[in-house]
């Protein structure tokens with residue numbers, strides 16, 4: 367991930383800047399099979415343009431598997447079978463425009479792989495992802511401009527460039543302003559929008575703290591006139607108080623600019639106050655999804671409840687918090703039946719042999735035999 371970001375800071379081409387991903391990355395920029403950007407014509411398109419709360423992204427039964435087998439000769443000599451790692455399995459969801467859809471789960475559950483599929487850095491092995499055309503405030507209609515914000519604010523900004531040049535680069539490449547003076551003006555405005563000063567354009571990234579660097583990453587993403595931000599753990603490298611400041615900034619920008627976020631975190635408490643929809647992911651699959659209110663007030667999947675239990679509660683500091691026990695199993699050989707059964711306090715015999723399907727329960731969708 368860090369290498370990908372470092373690569374993307376080295377003079378990407380205009381179409382890369384618009385999509386936020388380098389063209390030579392595996393899967394290409396939204397042009398890969400299974401990823402559609404904007405429907406051209408037809409009833410679906412008219413439907414998509416109806417209003418602010420229309421779908422902006424639909425992910426249908428998307429899977430991503432990696433072949434992690436040993437080289438063919440080694441396998442032949444040692445009679446090893448092929449090893450397929452199921453990073454993302456049969457994931458479906460819709461993100462509505464102007465909302466935040468959060469994906470939460472422990473390390474290795476497939477969050478970043480899913481994020482990479484959404485921005486076109488990773489091709490789905492099965493299923494499809496479709497961006498719907500949107501109508502912007504200036505009347506233009508087209509697929510949303512998608513940008514990614516990465517976890518590591520230290521690796522994601524080119525250390526040799528002044529901040530002003532980092533932010534100006536996409537504006538120049540995409541010819542979003544007519545001349546140098548207008549570009550400089552826009553850079554100054556963007557710095558102020560993210561809570562920095564116009565004079566900061568002259569400084570280099572090393573002169574900024576982690577939180578300030580993440581603000582610069584956000585300004586750079588906004589410089590492309592992005593509509594949809596895929597945020598992969600954007601605050602997990604920051605101190606808690608700085609985290610809150612950056613999250614507040616993101617919420618403010620969403621309100622002011624009508625942005626849509628796909629927000630990824632391993633920490634439910636981080637997404638609590640900014641999410642409209644939350645999906646809980648375990649070993650590549652969604653195990654529960656629903657509105658943030660529903661998930662927090664009435665978690666139905668035992669894994670969601672355990673994740674909630676790990677959150678400190680300032681109002682109940684002496685609450686008996688259960689730490690999450692056990693390791694996440696390998697996605698190369700997931701447990702049979704319900705993949706969560708080796709760690710589940712409620713597991714019954716059926717759970718060891720039969721995988722629970724996702725089904726609607728109340729206002730949520732849950733995969734658990736006992737929910």
Ligand SMILES: Nc1ncnc2c1ncn2[C@@H]1O[C@H](COP(=O)(O)OP(=O)(O)OP(=O)(O)O)[C@@H](O)[C@H]1O
Pocket residue numbers: 432434451452453471472473474475476477478479480632697
């Ligand atoms: N290019 C790849 N080749 C092989 N395996 C991969 C590749 N990318 C990811 N994986 C594997 O897919 C699984 C999911 O990885 P991913 O990075 O999506 O998890 P994550 O939920 O983002 O974890 P973290 O919270 O640690 O960032 C992991 O087991 C990882 O090792």
Ligand code: SF4
Pocket residue numbers: 667668669704705706707710711712713714717722733734735736737
């Ligand atoms: S299906 Fe069984 S093992 Fe899986 S979460 Fe539900 S109770 Fe636990």
Ligand SMILES: [Mg+2]
Pocket residue numbers: 477478479598
């Ligand atoms: Mg990740």
